[in-house]
Amino acid sequence: MKNTASTLRERSAVAVVDEQLQGALENATDRFANQKAVGTAAVANWEELRTAARSLRAQVLARLPEVLEELADKIEARGGHVHWAADADDARNYVLEVAKRHDAKLVVKSKSMASEEIHLNDALAASGIEAVETDLGEWIIQLAKETPSHIILPAIHKNRRQIAEVLSQVADGDLSDVPAELCAFAREQLRSKFMQADMGISGVNFGVAETGSIAIVTNEGNGRLVTSVPPVHVAVMGMERVLQTWEQFDLMLALLPRAATGQQITTYVNMVSGPRRAGEVDGPDEFHLVILDNGRSDILGTEFQEILHCIRCGACLNVCPVYRQIGGHAYGWVYSGPVGAVLTPLLHAAENELQNASTLCGACWQACPVGIPLQDLLLGLRRRKAESTGGVEKLGWQAWSTAWSKPALYDATTRLGGVSAKIVPESWTPVEWREGRTIPRPEAGSFRRWFEHE
Amino acid sequence: MSDRTAFLDRLRERLAVPAPENLPHPLVHAEAVPPVEYALDLTDLADAFERAVSATGAHVLRGTAPEVLQSVLAATGAQRVVASKDAPAELGLPAYSGPVEAEQADLGVTGALYGIAATGTLVLHAGLAGGRTASLLPPVHLALLPVDRLLRDSGELFRKMGERLPDGLPSQLVFVSGPSRSADIELEVTVGVHGPRELWIGLVS
Numbered sequence: 001m002k003n004t005a006s007t008l009r010e011r012s013a014v015a016v017v018d019e020q021l022q023g024a025l026e027n028a029t030d031r032f033a034n035q036k037a038v039g040t041a042a043v044a045n046w047e048e049l050r051t052a053a054r055s056l057r058a059q060v061l062a063r064l065p066e067v068l069e070e071l072a073d074k075i076e077a078r079g080g081h082v083h084w085a086a087d088a089d090d091a092r093n094y095v096l097e098v099a100k101r102h103d104a105k106l107v108v109k110s111k112s113m114a115s116e117e118i119h120l121n122d123a124l125a126a127s128g129i130e131a132v133e134t135d136l137g138e139w140i141i142q143l144a145k146e147t148p149s150h151i152i153l154p155a156i157h158k159n160r161r162q163i164a165e166v167l168s169q170v171a172d173g174d175l176s177d178v179p180a181e182l183c184a185f186a187r188e189q190l191r192s193k194f195m196q197a198d199m200g201i202s203g204v205n206f207g208v209a210e211t212g213s214i215a216i217v218t219n220e221g222n223g224r225l226v227t228s229v230p231p232v233h234v235a236v237m238g239m240e241r242v243l244q245t246w247e248q249f250d251l252m253l254a255l256l257p258r259a260a261t262g263q264q265i266t267t268y269v270n271m272v273s274g275p276r277r278a279g280e281v282d283g284p285d286e287f288h289l290v291i292l293d294n295g296r297s298d299i300l301g302t303e304f305q306e307i308l309h310c311i312r313c314g315a316c317l318n319v320c321p322v323y324r325q326i327g328g329h330a331y332g333w334v335y336s337g338p339v340g341a342v343l344t345p346l347l348h349a350a351e352n353e354l355q356n357a358s359t360l361c362g363a364c365w366q367a368c369p370v371g372i373p374l375q376d377l378l379l380g381l382r383r384r385k386a387e388s389t390g391g392v393e394k395l396g397w398q399a400w401s402t403a404w405s406k407p408a409l410y411d412a413t414t415r416l417g418g419v420s421a422k423i424v425p426e427s428w429t430p431v432e433w434r435e436g437r438t439i440p441r442p443e444a445g446s447f448r449r450w451f452e453h454e
Numbered sequence: 455m456s457d458r459t460a461f462l463d464r465l466r467e468r469l470a471v472p473a474p475e476n477l478p479h480p481l482v483h484a485e486a487v488p489p490v491e492y493a494l495d496l497t498d499l500a501d502a503f504e505r506a507v508s509a510t511g512a513h514v515l516r517g518t519a520p521e522v523l524q525s526v527l528a529a530t531g532a533q534r535v536v537a538s539k540d541a542p543a544e545l546g547l548p549a550y551s552g553p554v555e556a557e558q559a560d561l562g563v564t565g566a567l568y569g570i571a572a573t574g575t576l577v578l579h580a581g582l583a584g585g586r587t588a589s590l591l592p593p594v595h596l597a598l599l600p601v602d603r604l605l606r607d608s609g610e611l612f613r614k615m616g617e618r619l620p621d622g623l624p625s626q627l628v629f630v631s632g633p634s635r636s637a638d639i640e641l642e643v644t645v646g647v648h649g650p651r652e653l654w655i656g657l658v659s
Contacts, residue, residue, distance in 0.1 A: 024640075027640075027641065028641055031641055041493065042492060042493055042494060043490060043491065043492060043493065044491040044492065044493040045488065045490070045491040048488050049488060049490065051482050051484065052484035052487065052488050054481060054482075055481055055482060055483050055484035056484055056487060058481055059484075062469065062472070064465050064469065065462045065465045065466050065469070068462065068465075069462065072458070082458075083457070084457040084458045084460075084461035084462075085457075086457070086460070086461060086464075090457075134648065135638075136636045136638040136639070136647055137636075137638035140638065153637070153638060153641070154638070155638055155639070156641075159640060160639055160640050163639055179639040179640065179642045179644050180644050182639055183636060183639070183644040183646070183647045184646075186647060187646060187647055187648060190648065191557075191648070194648075195553070195554075195557060211615075211622065211623045213623055219634070219635050219636060219637075220634055220635070220636050220647045220648045220649065221590060221634040221647070221648040221649020221650070222648045222649075224586070224590050224628060224649065225590065225591075225648055225649075227626070228553075228586040228587055228590060228626070229553050229587065239465075245487075246612040246613075246615055247487045247612055247613050248487055249612060250487070250490065250608050250609050250611075250612035250613065251487050251488070251490065253608060254490040254608075261637075264506070264509075264572075264573045264631075265573040265575060265608075265629065265631045266631070267510070267630070267631055267632050267633070267634060267635055267649070268628060268629065268630060268631075268634075268649065269628065269629035270626065270628050271623065271626065271627040271628070271629075272625070272626050273622075273623040273624065273625060273626070273627075274625055275625065276580075276625050277581060277624070277625045279581070279584055280580060280581065280584055280585050280586070280625060281549075281550065281551055281552045281553075281584055281585040282552055282553045282556075282585045282586050282587050283580065283585065283586050283625055283626065291461070293461060293464070297464050297465055297468050298468070300465065300468035300469055300473070301468045301469055301470070301471050301472070301473050302473060302474075303473060303474045303476070305473035306473075306476070365479075373476055373478070373479040376476055376478060376479060
């Protein structure tokens with residue numbers, strides 16, 4: 001079911017009554033959260049690694065310009081190309097330019113949330129270029145014309161029958177809903193795309209500056225195919241997704257798969273350092289890295305900077321009591337769950353309610369493999385919003401704050417409150433307060449007053 | 455170049471005043487990257503490797519390269535075989551010519567630069583292999599790994615790059631841990647989505 005309502009509250013209301021979504025979310029998030037516990041048990045010093053990872057990400061960000069320069073210089077030294085994209089438009093135009101130069105008609109893509117953030121597929125389609133997602137979940141939602149509902153499992157909201165219906169659109173008849181058969185169909189269909197594609201576009205899990213390399217982790221192998229078969233490879237990377245050394249990468253590699261799915265390691269870890277070299281019979285002739293800002297630099301130097309430490313594992317989604325009820329589409333943008341609730345208001349100002357999609361329980365912080373204190377960031381966003389809100393609500397809070405700072409006024413207002421509660425009808429209270437509960441009626445006076453007189 | 459300058463200048467401007475400290479949950483400075491400590495029995499590398507590989511759904515065979523190849527051909531019934539440049543020379547297999555040839559094969563035979571015991575991982579080097587797709591396009595992949603090339607864990611590679619990769623990073627270095635898999639459909643694990651659906655590792659002496 002598509003969730004196209006316009007506010008967080010409306011989208012959530014749609015999501016919580018969708019029984020299939022509820023079942024799918026519970027199943028997937030439980031499974032991942034449990035598997036993470038098993039996966040992390042194989043690492044004896046998990047907490048030490050988390051704490052160190054937080055510091056190391058901060059150290060890299062503090063030196064971000066130097067780290068990015070080293071990465072770019074070393075890529076260019078190997079004959080690769082680096083484009084510095086200030087915003088989405090800039091990034092899209094560069095990719096289109098590269099595609100046009102090669103007269104590209106067909107592009108294969110492996111998972112890149114950054115490319116979804118900048119609506120790259122739409123831009124390619126508008127130029128008459130077919131861009132096919134090759135991550136199975138991403139391909140399914142591409143055909144269904146939807147957006148991903150989970151960082152790791154984009155099509156989690158669909159059951160096998162729905163997936164069979166979606167894939168049957170490109171088949172010569174109706175497909176059965178047996179996952180193995182659907183996968184076999186996907187393999188065959190997408191294999192011919194890989195072989196014919198003019199260009200491959202990938203994301204980047206981490207850039208590693210010390211050797212001018214990028215690392216891409218997948219389980220399916222589409223990340224390898226996209227970067228090995230087509231003659232041109234373009235990688236799109238959020239500027240904060242860099243590390244200085246392979247030592248740091250080793251740490252991240254221990255954290256990421258275990259936090260995401262509980263796997264000890266993903267099936268494939270693909271480390272690319274420039275285009276193919278002499279004596280190699282395959283591999284792209286051209287390698288391009290697009291480094292994307294698109295609002296990230298606005299977050300640097302603010303109290304929200306730590307959100308840029310995120311390694312996109314999805315662990316926070318799996319433990320969030322809110323995400324587990326409303327799913328990814330309710331967040332209205334590419335990034336969902338606790339990380340989305342922080343990142344989206346910062347990058348995409350139109351969505352400014354998402355910091356309310358939280359119970360502030362802190363489970364996300366506990367789950368985060370790099371120790372991002374997400375609930376502090378959510379509180380910070382709420383405070384920022386409250387400070388910028390004016391009008392009646394602000395006056396109301398100020399009046400209440402003043403009244404209750406003075407004992408005499410506190411006494412007077414609580415007595416008044418108790419009395420007026422008996423005359424003010426319940427229908428005058430905000431409807432959200434009354435949904436699903438009976439408003440308790442306040443007593444006529446304060447406890448102290450009662451205690452003194454008893 | 456001007457894009458680069460403007461981009462980096464913007465970052466420097468934003469970083470000029472450091473981000474405020476998180477007082478409730480202050481950052482604890484890490485001077486060095488702590489090594490990953492695995493709660494695994496890694497005393498016998500070959501045994502540990504075999505256990506970890508089996509856990510990924512791949513098969514391990516021990517013996518000489520020709521013996522292993524024969525076993526895999528018998529088990530899979532593969533007819534068309536491609537090999538990369540780093541497959542053991544004693545097999546007498548010519549190096550493949552490109553992705554089109556690899557795509558038509560039933561079996562891809564390659565060497566491997568290292569094996570990682572903690573996770574049952576093969577380390578494939580595109581420069582030594584002379585390419586990337588012999589281990590990727592055919593539905594079955596056989597990698598022949600000398601048993602003396604086993605490393606305890608990935609830290610043995612990443613923390614000693616100068617020693618392990620003296621000529622630097624190749625155009626592509628890939629870690630392979632098991633056959634290709636996906637759980638995108640209702641979390642049911644299926645193998646062979648895009649990459650090989652069967653992985654055989656010959657631990658050769």
